[in-house]
Amino acid sequence: MSRSLALLFCVALATLVVTAPAMAGVTLEGDTCQKVFDNPRAEHINCRTGFRLDAATRGKLESSTFGFLTDLTCAADLTATRSSVIARVHAGGDVALPQQEVRCRLYSGSEPVNVRFHLAPMVRIDKKSRRAVDARLGVRDVTGIPEPLATAVAQFLNSEPTLRNSLIAAANQIIPNLPGR
Template sequence: MHCFFVLLVLACLAAPLPARAGVTLEGDTCRQVFDNPRAESIACQTGFRLDAASQRQLAANSFGFVSDLSCSAVLSARRSDVIARVQARGDVALPPQEVRCRLVSGGEPVPVRFHLAPVVRLDAAGKAVDARLGIRDLTGIPEPLATAVAEFLNSDPTLRRNLVAAANQIIPNLPKR
């Protein structure tokens, strides 16, 4: 079931839109593994950190409690499962995957974990047209801060666009059957 998850996480974190991305890819080994057509088993790590504008927006959305956020995840999937999910079209919902983050609050780093359960909508032609991140179960920080951080990430239009853009870069390179 983790099959299509790799596609979505890569899309969210690795879209090559550096001027508009809001995030910088960090420690990524997923794109290299995913792009290897001989690798049936996909096992990799990926992560991101926020750019200065996104840091300011996060601080505003969290009432000044959080000033920075960086995250990483270890992903695993079978390439054939990813391909099957893409070929199915429609809304592709993924099972929750744990993501570990380091946020900065009051100048101090705080370890945080959450689940990412994205959904990517594919049209009849197999093109990604929309996405939702599905961030939930945020632990490591108290409420209402946990809700503010989750809402910030879930509502960020750049992360959603990155997810769609990356999915559309990966999908054409997948085998047709």
């Protein structure tokens, strides 16, 4: 559950399925959030997590950028208040998670480029079934690369179905394990 919650914030990245160390589209790396999420008394979430694209998703990134970008790794320091996130989930509807800054390295061949963006995931939870039915990563404000490449990267991450489906799957793994109201 802890890696999925970290992913729910980050993958965004979504990053990003579930209690497994690797999920479709990405592999978590550098995760220090497990300890925080495993502690039900930890009200303040303040930890670091990251991800690396798997081979298939790297291929999609390369294809969608006409071969210019070949890889992407990201990390984020996650901050939130556990009770606030849980209250939003229990309320159902569109659950907007707190915006986080994500730092990435984009690779063009072997040359890394440092990029930053904001990630503000939204998960739509059906009020009757209490299941996630849709999600958006909410990647915006990409800096560190010129336009129109910044827009292309944001569009890729926001529209990539594997990442979006991973976010939905992660939410559906987390929701049944959340404490009651």
